[in-house]
Amino acid sequence: MLRWFIVIFLAVIVFSAALPWLEKLGIGRLPGDFRFRIFGRTVFLPFASTVLLSLLVFLLVRLF
Template identity: 55%
Template sequence: MIRWLLVIFVALIFISWFTPLLGKLGFGKLPGDVRFKLFGREWFLPFTTTIVLSALASVISKIL
């Protein structure tokens, strides 16, 4: 259990580091990524970006 918490924590750190870089590459602006304002706050749901990055991670894991 502790191992999985550590893995999730490290993954979240990497995601937060690479988010600006991915934004510059166009991720987060793909068709299917939803942005909307609700209750005075902006919400972002990156459906397409999640699928693309998951497929990319799957291909990399199959190669290695």
């Protein structure tokens, strides 16, 4: 359980760092990706995009 929590946490960090590049591809604006402002800061929770990218990585690993 702890291992999955760490993996998901790291995936969100990597996704957040790559977000400007991925937004050009349309990823990050899917239904299920939440973006809201709190106290002048934008908070982004990429739930749907994280699931999509995880599925793509899983399929790539499975094929090769």
